[in-house]
């Protein structure tokens with residue numbers, strides 16, 4: 361069996377959904393499970409609605425706009441579909457109810473934001489059935505079971521695998537359509553798996569069903585060695601070893617969600633990244649392989665913050681200082697993207713998340729003189745050659761630089777960069 365995943369961009373309009381249906385239809389003779397994420401930028405819109413609600417802002421206008429966006433797509437796709445209309449109305453009603461919950465933010469977030477995937481899957485299921493691809497809609501929350509960490513649910517793999525295995529029976533007869541990004545905690549509430557987590561959902565289904573492959577349909581021709589919007593000369597990899605792809609996601613390449621590779625690599629299930637506008641393009645195959653000459657891979661990670669902790673009492677940076685810093689980072693669940701020390705200071709680069717950073721700095725100020733700099737870009741050049749090494753080291757505005765035999769990282773202040 362195979363698993364397909366369609367992201368928001370590949371479902372953003374009626375014609376995009378029809379295109380997804382065509383792709384699915386051309387594989388309908390095979391055993392297939394399809395994972396969809398929310399349509400277009402729905403997840404961002406739902407986040408905004410929830411924020412507005414919590415801040416007593418004009419949320420109904422944003423809510424009605426989102427509802428209209430979906431209903432317009434449904435009308436364009438189906439001249440008449442009263443039962444779908446009813447189902448969508450119910451989901452939008454449930455958003456209005458969930459938004460009013462008085463529980464903590466992250467819990468409410470999951471109950472509200474997850475509805476984007478439910479809506480999208482109802483529309484795509486209807487589109488499939490109308491074009492004679494008989495599919496069974498299933499609720500992913502009945503299959504992907506997690507702990508109760510809201511917004512970053514940790515998968516209970518044993519229980520999840522046991523549930524998902526039951527789907528083999530349905531796959532004998534029908535295509536299965538389900539949602540990405542969402543699961544259920546052991547106290548029965550909806551959890552989400554982290555932003556952009558639908559790729560991970562596809563990997564979970566693929567792993568538990570022992571799929572022959574998992575395909576992610578995207579708006580790019582495959583995995584590229586750089587973002588073509590930034591570097592027009594970027595090239596597509598025809599194949600990549602699992603390890604290489606996993607490391608790319610670690611450095612911030614957004615083409616695949618970071619958690620996607622590990623479960624597939626462990627079971628040796630290839631991950632294919634294909635172009636939804638032109639399915640005849642070969643795309644990229646991520647699998648166990650040896651690739652001789654991998655071109656330099658260049659990843660830009662914006663919105664970085666450089667924090668420097670200086671000791672003030674003429675001692676040098678020692679292990680006790682590092683313990684304090686790492687303890688604070690680990691307590692706040694902050695990941696370091698790059699770090700460096702000198703005799704009297706320790707500097708590290710992290711993603712800028714305002715609330716976390718102010719807490720972190722508050723804690724570190726008890727022990728150090730702390731400076732920080734925001735709005736930075738971290739450029740990672742993996743498998744660099746001489747030309748790439750020189751180009752990126754010589755960028756203007758470099759604040760921090762580090763290299764190993766395979767990887768160069770430079771942190772720059774972009775407005776001063778050339």
Ligand code: ASP
Pocket residue numbers: 367368397398403404476540541554555556557558559
């Ligand atoms: N809809 C979710 C998001 O935008 C999950 C996904 O697209 O993978 O984060």
Ligand code: MG
Pocket residue numbers: 367368369397556
């Ligand atoms: Mg998405």
